Structures are given as structure tokens and as C-alpha cells.
Amino acid sequence: MLGGDKDGSMKIKSSAPFPSPVASKVTSFTTKANDSEPVRRKFFIGMEISFEHLKLEKIETLRRQDDGSLIKERRSMQSFIPEEGTKAFDFFQKVVDATETWFSLFGWLQGPNSISIPESVRRAVHKILFFQTEPLPKNDKQKDFAKYNRTIYDMLLNLSGKxxxxxxxxxxxxxxxxERLMQLHLQHTSLLNFLNTQGACIAHVLPEFLLEPEDYKKWIEIASSDTRPSTSGAPKEKNRLIIDITDFEALSKRAWTDVLLQIYKVLILSRVAPHSPKATPGIQVQNAPKINPCFVTSNVYSAAERILLSWLNTNYENTRHAVWKNCRTGVIPPEKWIVNFDKDLLDGLVLAAQMAAYCPFLIDSHFIYMYTQPKGPEQHLHNCLVVVNAFRDIGFNMDTQAYDICHPNPVLMLMLCVYMHERLPAYLPRKVVLFPCTLHETVTKQILLKNPSTKRLVYRTFIVGRDATDFALFKTGKVVTISPKNQINIMVKFTSRFLYPAEATLLLISKSKHADEGTTMTFALKGEVLKFAEDSEDDVSNGVEPFKFILYRFLSAVG
Structure with missing residues (x-):
């Protein structure tokens, strides 16, 4: 599953020796990222495979002897792909689905772009040229063509900036x-070398495993012949792995999945860091926790994963009493130590506690209806449905379903936790907007929004919370657009109806479908009645007793 050793090795649940991957030594093309430092401590994101789920695969080894003749030697090697119909295969397919979902949603600069592994990523290795016989208007077909003419190198540029x-x-x-095949092999070699310099664990992936099946057959012919260009990048080592073409598709799927997961590890997961005090919710622990939420060291998890587990433990213990003190069952969830990304999250309570720590307005509308001690799959599913509905209400677009949480895959849940760790701090209010007023008065306040970027920002506005009906946007629709290098004022009005202070939250969530994605903005709205309405002279002259004296007499009579 997820493992990390100081030597970067992968742990396998078996006593049988694991055959080391045969790495090709490419002599004609070597690429290094001079401006990046290699990561010494490597950890692996992928699938932990037990040998009982692996099948034997026949591989041909071509050996060049001194006389130049080729001898085919067949040998057995453990396959990286589990057999269909097994639990290991189902696990692997969930990993593939999670990888496709994340890179489809967040891997591209100009919004979502659906991918499938390995078909679409194998094709997304070059730009298709656009030819036109007649001039087209601006923002027409050529723009649409460029939008969908994306490559994996565009994705890497978006994620790494390089x-x-x-x-x-x-x-x-x-x-x-x-020449086309040689160029593809050079590009794949450059990709693997770049990831290696960043600390990826992809020694088992050869550049030719990333080719199309027909290209792979052609590559084997070129690698086996003596007539090939000197600058082709074709390997010249004595031993070559030749995969049967019937098994190549499964191997290519595993290779591309591992490459994308390693891209996620070195470019996304490695960015996880402890939050600053300003991005941390207040502590509400009633009693000192019996469990230390911090993970100082681990022989299983990387530093980033330990930060995530500590974050989950801290927020769960800090908020579980405050969230479920008024729940329907009247039972507060028990204290527990969260040590993994699957079984400890399947009841939905830990994920709900994370959102409640940053979005307390979700407690009364969602989380008090959860089972605090779920007993069966139905109650687990109910809790996960509540969590997914809360995701949608605050604009989380991870495309996670309730079934994915109550039947968790650790890779998918790890990606979800990273997403929450990055996005939830933005839901802490940036500023408190006060509405001092008299009873039954309507007060209007302005909030200034600036766009320092060079792209247009579009936000959807929501007012949520206990007293959300007392607040409203004035002369502003539900969608707010901010032009590049510009600023606007939005008007919020509050009408006081009761004596107690009114509280709500204004959310501005980026609408990235038609514009650049901006950071979520949150403002706390507080209305407070400071005095009653002034009595007019007409009321006094007509013998109308002021309201404040009526209220005083009423309170005195009650007392």
C-alpha cells in the first residue's frame, strides 16, 4: 500500500525473494534536472502485492554473444499485475480509478480533462497540428481544439512549473x-529521469513500457537489430526484457499508474506541511487526550503522511465533544488513535470532525444527524452520505462518493485527506464584519474584493449559518465576477429581528469552469442590537408609552 523506508525499498508480504527489476542503461541519452535536489529518503505510493496473487509471466531474454548471434532464453518472473477476479486485482483497479479521478480534475491548467489509464495518457505525448483552409474568427474552433490538445508535459508544467x-x-x-519511435523513447526516458531526480521510485518502469502496443513491437525489432541510428537512444546492454504482446497491455497499465502515482508523490504529497497558527482552528479539548496525536517517526509512513495523520488526530480529538454534544443519540464518539487511511476513516466521523473544525456552521445542519457509534454497514453508509452532502455544500469537487468512504481504498482516501488539508484552512474567516444596529433596523456593509492576478475570477456566493436568513447580498447576484487587476465592492445587508446577536458566514467559492480558480474566501457576519429605536416626539405627545418601558415592566413582572 503506502510504505517508506530509509533505503526506499518496497515491502512485500512474502518470504519468497522478489526478483529485482531489470533496469536498462541508456547510454545515448541522459537527462538530469540541475535545479532540483534528489530526495535521499524515498517512499513508495502504489499497491502492496502478496505473491499468492501474482501470476508467472514468460519473458524472453535476448543475449548477444561474441559471435553476434541471438539466443532466446525463457525464464519466469513475477508479474506486476494481479490476476483478474482476485481481491488484489479489485484493489489495483480502485487505485487506477482514484488516479484517473485526481489527474482528470486537478492535473490540468485549463480545468478538468478526463483521462483513462493507459489509453489516453499514452496518446497525450505530442501536440496535434491544426490545419485550416479558411481563417476562423477568434475564440472559435481553434481555441476549442487547443483546449483539448493537451499532453502529459502540459500536466507536468502545471504541477511543477517546469x-x-x-x-x-x-x-x-x-x-x-x-524517427517518431526514437523520439517517443527519448521523451519517456526524460520523464523517468526527471522523476528519479525528484525522489520517485520507478526503477521497475522502463521507457518502452510507456509506449503503445504497436510501437512496443516495433521497438523490440529495432532493439534486436544491428541497423539502428546511433543517436536513437536504443539500449545497447546485453540483456533485454521482451514482454509477450498479450501481456503488454496489463503491464503498460501498471507502469503508467505507477508513474502517475509517483508524480503525485513527488509534486503534490511532498508539499504537505504543518499549518501555521493562523490556519489552525481553536482548541476545544475538554480533557487532556490519552493518545499522543503526533507521529515523530515511522517505518511505514513518510513525513508528509505522518503530518496528515497528526492533523486528523488533533482535529478529531479537539472537536468531537463540541460537534456531537447535542446529537440525536446523545453519545459522544469515543476517543481513538487514527493510524491509517482506510479502516479508521470508514465511519465518516473523522472526516466530519475535520470539516467541523473549520466549518462549524455545518454542525447543526449536517453532523448532528450522524451515528456516533455506528454498528453496521447501513449506519456507516448513512454517515458517509452526510459527509458527502457536506462536501457538496462547501464546494468540494473531489468527486468522492459515499461508497468510496465506507469501502475505502487507502490511496483514494490519502488523496482526499491531502485535498482537505489544503482547502479547509481557507474556510476559517478572514475577517469579522460587524453590523451594529437598533432593533428592527436594516444595516448595510461593504466588503472589498481584490483580484491581483492577470486572469478573471468568478465566485459563487453563499450565506450559511444559524441566522443566515437575516443576512442577504444587496445589489449583487449569486455569482461575483472580478476582472484581472481589478477590485469590486459587494454589499451585505442585515435586518435585526431579535435581541440576541445574529451570526452567519459568507462564503465565496471559486467557480473555475469559466475562469481561473481562485482561493475560497470566508467572512464571519455578526449582527448585534446595541440600542432600541429612538422614540419620536409624536409618540410621546400622543401618550404612547415608549417600547423600552413596556419591555422593562414586562421583565419586572416576570421577575
Whole structure:
């Protein structure tokens, strides 16, 4: 599953020796990222495979002898792909689905772009040239064509801010089939070398495993022949792995999945860091916890994963009493130590506690209806449905379903926890907007919003909380648009109806479908009655007793 050792090795649940991957030594092309420092301590994100679920695969090894003849030697090797119909295969398929979902939603600069592993990512390695016979208006077909003409190198540029050495943003391929294949192999080699310098664990992935099946067959022919270009990048080592073409598709799927997961590890997971005090909710612990939420060291989890587990434990213990003190069952969830990303999260309570710590307005509307001690799958599913509804109400677009939480896959849940760790601090109010007023008075306040970027920002506005009906946006619709390098004022009005202070929260959630994605903005709204309405002279002259004296007499009579 998720493992990390100081030596970067992968743990396998078996006493049988695991055959070491055969790594090709590419002599004609070597790429290094000079501006990046290699990560010494490597950890692995992928699938932990037991040997009883693996099948034997026949591999041909071509050996060049001194006389130049080729000898085919067949040997057995453990496959990376579990057999269909097994639990290991179901687990692997969930990992693939989670990887496809995350990279489809967050891997691209211009919004979501659906991918499938390995079909679409194998094709997204070059730009398709656009030819037109007649001039087209601006923002027409050519713009739509460019929107969907994306490559994995565009994705890497979006996630890392860097282009691969030797690969440009408008990368195209030669027309000649042999030259095209050599160029593809060089690009895949550059990709793997770049990830290696960042600390990825992909020694088992060879560049040719990332090719199309037909290209792989052609590559084997070129690698087996003596007639090949000197600058082709074709390997010249004595031993070559030749995968049967019937098994290549499964191997390619596993190879691309591992490559994408390692991209996520070195470019996304590695960014996880402890939150600053300003991005941390207040502590509400009633008693000192019996469990230390901090993970100082671990021989299983990386530093980033330990930070996430500590964050989950801290928020759960800090908020469980405050969230469920008024729940329907009247029972507060028990204290527990969260040590994994699957079984400890399947009841939905831990995820709900994380959201409640940053979005307390969700407690009365959602979380008090959860089972605090769920007994069966139905109650677990109910809790997860509540969590998913809360996700949608605050604009989380991770596309996570309730079934995914109550039947958790650790890779998917890890990605969800990273997403929550990044996004939830934005839901802490940036500023408190006060509405001092007299009873039954309507007060209006302005909130200034600035857009320092060079792209248009579009926000959806929501007013949520206990007294949300007392607040409203004035002369502003539910969608707010801020032009580049510009600012606008939004008007919020409050009408006091009761003597007790009114509280609500204004959320501005980015609507990234038609514009650049902006940071979520949150403002706390508080209305307070400071005095009663002034009595007019007409009321006094007509013998109308002021309201404040009537209230005083009423309170005195009650007392």
C-alpha cells in the first residue's frame, strides 16, 4: 500500500525473494534536472502485492554473444499485475480509478480533462497540428481544439512549473515511423529521469513500457537489430526484457499508474506541511487526550503522511465533544488513535470532525444527524452520505462518493485527506464584519474584493449559518465576477429581528469552469442590537408609552 523506508525499498508480504527489476542503461541519452535536489529518503505510493496473487509471466531474454548471434532464453518472473477476479486485482483497479479521478480534475491548467489509464495518457505525448483552409474568427474552433490538445508535459508544467529537459510545450513528432519511435523513447526516458531526480521510485518502469502496443513491437525489432541510428537512444546492454504482446497491455497499465502515482508523490504529497497558527482552528479539548496525536517517526509512513495523520488526530480529538454534544443519540464518539487511511476513516466521523473544525456552521445542519457509534454497514453508509452532502455544500469537487468512504481504498482516501488539508484552512474567516444596529433596523456593509492576478475570477456566493436568513447580498447576484487587476465592492445587508446577536458566514467559492480558480474566501457576519429605536416626539405627545418601558415592566413582572 503506502510504505517508506530509509533505503526506499518496497515491502512485500512474502518470504519468497522478489526478483529485482531489470533496469536498462541508456547510454545515448541522459537527462538530469540541475535545479532540483534528489530526495535521499524515498517512499513508495502504489499497491502492496502478496505473491499468492501474482501470476508467472514468460519473458524472453535476448543475449548477444561474441559471435553476434541471438539466443532466446525463457525464464519466469513475477508479474506486476494481479490476476483478474482476485481481491488484489479489485484493489489495483480502485487505485487506477482514484488516479484517473485526481489527474482528470486537478492535473490540468485549463480545468478538468478526463483521462483513462493507459489509453489516453499514452496518446497525450505530442501536440496535434491544426490545419485550416479558411481563417476562423477568434475564440472559435481553434481555441476549442487547443483546449483539448493537451499532453502529459502540459500536466507536468502545471504541477511543477517546469518543462522536461529536451521537451517543449508544443512538442510534435516526426513523420517517419522509426524517427517518431526514437523520439517517443527519448521523451519517456526524460520523464523517468526527471522523476528519479525528484525522489520517485520507478526503477521497475522502463521507457518502452510507456509506449503503445504497436510501437512496443516495433521497438523490440529495432532493439534486436544491428541497423539502428546511433543517436536513437536504443539500449545497447546485453540483456533485454521482451514482454509477450498479450501481456503488454496489463503491464503498460501498471507502469503508467505507477508513474502517475509517483508524480503525485513527488509534486503534490511532498508539499504537505504543518499549518501555521493562523490556519489552525481553536482548541476545544475538554480533557487532556490519552493518545499522543503526533507521529515523530515511522517505518511505514513518510513525513508528509505522518503530518496528515497528526492533523486528523488533533482535529478529531479537539472537536468531537463540541460537534456531537447535542446529537440525536446523545453519545459522544469515543476517543481513538487514527493510524491509517482506510479502516479508521470508514465511519465518516473523522472526516466530519475535520470539516467541523473549520466549518462549524455545518454542525447543526449536517453532523448532528450522524451515528456516533455506528454498528453496521447501513449506519456507516448513512454517515458517509452526510459527509458527502457536506462536501457538496462547501464546494468540494473531489468527486468522492459515499461508497468510496465506507469501502475505502487507502490511496483514494490519502488523496482526499491531502485535498482537505489544503482547502479547509481557507474556510476559517478572514475577517469579522460587524453590523451594529437598533432593533428592527436594516444595516448595510461593504466588503472589498481584490483580484491581483492577470486572469478573471468568478465566485459563487453563499450565506450559511444559524441566522443566515437575516443576512442577504444587496445589489449583487449569486455569482461575483472580478476582472484581472481589478477590485469590486459587494454589499451585505442585515435586518435585526431579535435581541440576541445574529451570526452567519459568507462564503465565496471559486467557480473555475469559466475562469481561473481562485482561493475560497470566508467572512464571519455578526449582527448585534446595541440600542432600541429612538422614540419620536409624536409618540410621546400622543401618550404612547415608549417600547423600552413596556419591555422593562414586562421583565419586572416576570421577575
Amino acid at each position: 518543462l522536461l529537459p529536451g521537451v517543449n510545450s508544443t512538442q510534435s513528432l516526426p513523420v517517419d515511423k522509426t
